[in-house]
Amino acid sequence: MPSPIPNEILSEIFSNLNFETENYFIPSQKDLFSCLLVNQQWCVNAIKVLWxxxxxxxxxxxxxxxxxxxxxxxxxxxxxxxxxxxxxxxxxxxxxxxxxxxxxxxxxxxxxxxxxxxxxxxxxxxxxxxxxxxxxxxxxxxxxxxxxxxxxxxxxxxxxxxxxxxxxxxxxxxxxxxxxxxxxxxxxxxxxxxxxxxCKNLLSLVIDNQMEDSLTRFDDMFIMLNPEVLPLIYPIKETFITINFPINKIFLTLSCFCKHLEYIEITTIQQFNLQETDNSGIASLIVSQISLRTLVLRGSFQFLDQILYALPSQSASLKDLTFSCADFSECAPLHSIAACKNLRELRFWECYNLSDEICEPLVNCEFEKLRVIDLEETHSKILMEWKNKRENKEDNKLG
Structure with missing residues (x-):
């Protein structure tokens, strides 16, 4: 009789039973339900993945x-x-x-x-x-x-x-x-x-209250601040937050209680006529992390410099940095990004007002580990020249 497959391997296999939609992969519940019926070992491991x-x-x-x-x-x-x-x-x-x-x-x-x-x-x-x-x-x-x-x-x-x-x-x-x-x-x-x-091992938290079909409201998010609920978010390593504008209380709370985030993705649509705000909460969330690896910022952020100044605090661990639809018009030169020497992937998607003066510290910095520079729909001559120069240098090494 063949030896049973170890639980660790079964769990890994079941975790990868996904199917691709237009923008993302989601778990294949149909396949996982089928796995429940094989035997007791498969059932126990599939149940954990399903739930x-x-x-x-x-x-x-x-x-x-x-x-x-x-x-x-x-x-x-x-x-x-x-x-x-x-x-x-x-x-x-x-x-x-x-x-x-x-x-x-x-x-x-x-x-x-x-x-x-x-x-x-x-x-x-x-x-x-x-x-x-x-x-x-x-x-x-x-x-x-x-x-x-x-x-x-x-x-x-x-x-x-x-x-x-x-x-x-x-x-x-x-x-x-x-x-x-x-x-x-x-x-x-x-x-x-x-x-x-x-639940003692929550990995990922999604907060979304700005989509048209969203049911969550501003006040609902503060239920997470209830002392009886807070322990739920202590262990999270990923957070995806989509909101109309940065709500400092939410980010400051996360910065106090979630210190082990490896992935932060924040999407915001500023409502300047409704709420004047800054980004000090987001900056505090970044600074409070022990080893942040990935930061994704989507949308228009007022006072973007507040966020940028927080980046050097994660210079040892930050590997992947993405800006999408960001306006750099009022930013200081990007010394803060240049300080992140361990970056492997850097993306500016549909960003604008990246002047030569703002980009100069970045293009004059040696990033030994940087392998991906993505400038999709971002029109910056100095950044494009920098990207081409690095790519040619890598090609010569391979040649």
């Missing part, structure tokens, strides 16, 4: 149903106090007889014990799923008075997108809704508090 990112980025109808099922499973994991608060909240509005109130109460039925939510009826929770998917989303057994999960699903979470979490909650309460629902923020907060207790 590392249980809400893939696609927002089609089938995926929204999966989102709602994930929220149901998370509700099974919240502690007694938060569970009772949600139940009490539902009872408080029971007499309103509104559709939203009734939907909210129905979505919380799974929180009740056997008296109010008989175990004989529990099968309806996931009975509309294909058999293979029940292995992921209904892997629990009924006891005399409660549900017992076969796996500690929240502990497997690695990638958390706040907007997708809210989307799953909204779809759970009312599958036809496209906007915020009655009581959704209470469920949102209760789940985040539960995850903070159960």
């Amino acid at each position: 590392a990112e249980p809400m893939p980025v696609d927002k089609d109808r089938d995926m929204l149903r999966i989102y709602a099922k994930v929220i149901r499973m998370y509700l099974l994991s919240i502690d007694g106090q938060d569970k009772q608060q949600l139940i009490d909240y539902g009872h408080r509005f029971a007499n309103s007889n509104s559709k939203n109130s009734r939907r909210f109460q129905k979505s919380l039925q799974i929180l009740y014990g056997s008296k109010d939510y008989p175990t004989s009826q529990s099968a309806h929770v996931l009975n509309d799923l294909p058999t293979s998917q029940k292995s992921l989303l209904s892997s629990y057994t009924n006891t005399q008075s409660s549900h017992t999960l076969l796996f500690d699903y929240p502990s497997f979470l690695r990638y958390l997108d706040l907007d997708r979490l809210l989307l799953g909650i909204v779809h759970l309460i009312n599958p036809r809704a496209k906007s915020r629902q009655f009581g959704d923020i209470l469920i949102f907060q209760a789940i985040l508090k539960m995850l903070a207790k159960r």
Whole structure:
């Protein structure tokens, strides 16, 4: 009988079961569901990968149903106090007889014990799923008075997108809704508090409140600052933040509690008529890191120099630096980038106002490890000449 494949290798294989969309790769849930059915070892390892990112980025109808099922499973994991608060909240509005109130109460039925939510009826929770998917989303057994999960699903979470979490909650309460629902923020907060207790190895956090279809609002992000939620973000190594304008309190909080970020990507669309702000929070987030490897800045940043001056603090570790749609018109010469001697990849995508004076320190610096200079849609004669000179030098070495 052949030896079983080591768990580490299985996990690596399953983690790479992706399919490519227009702009990114997403986990292939169909393939992972198939892996659940092979044997017990494959099931255990596939479950961990599936629940590392249980809400893939696609927002089609089938995926929204999966989102709602994930929220149901998370509700099974919240502690007694938060569970009772949600139940009490539902009872408080029971007499309103509104559709939203009734939907909210129905979505919380799974929180009740056997008296109010008989175990004989529990099968309806996931009975509309294909058999293979029940292995992921209904892997629990009924006891005399409660549900017992076969796996500690929240502990497997690695990638958390706040907007997708809210989307799953909204779809759970009312599958036809496209906007915020009655009581959704209470469920949102209760789940985040539960995850903070159960998920100890969160890798990536996505905060997005500026897209047209985004459900997260400005105030929602401050739920992350709740002392009972903060432990969730301590271990993250990646953060993707898309906002209308830099919110210093968010970035300052991350800089205080997240010191091990290796990848930071910030996208901003400045609303100068609504909010005058600076970038001191982003600068503090950069400076506070122990070993930042990749920094991606997309959009228009007022007071860009504040961010640039923070870069030398990461000169030993910073390998990949990208600017996209950035305006360098009011920037000082780029000595700060020149100080990052270990850069391997440097990109200026659709950037403008990169004058000769601003670029001079950069083009006169020797970057021994720099291998990629990408100037897509960036029209700077001095940078283009610098790029061509370096490429010719590399070609001569190879020749």
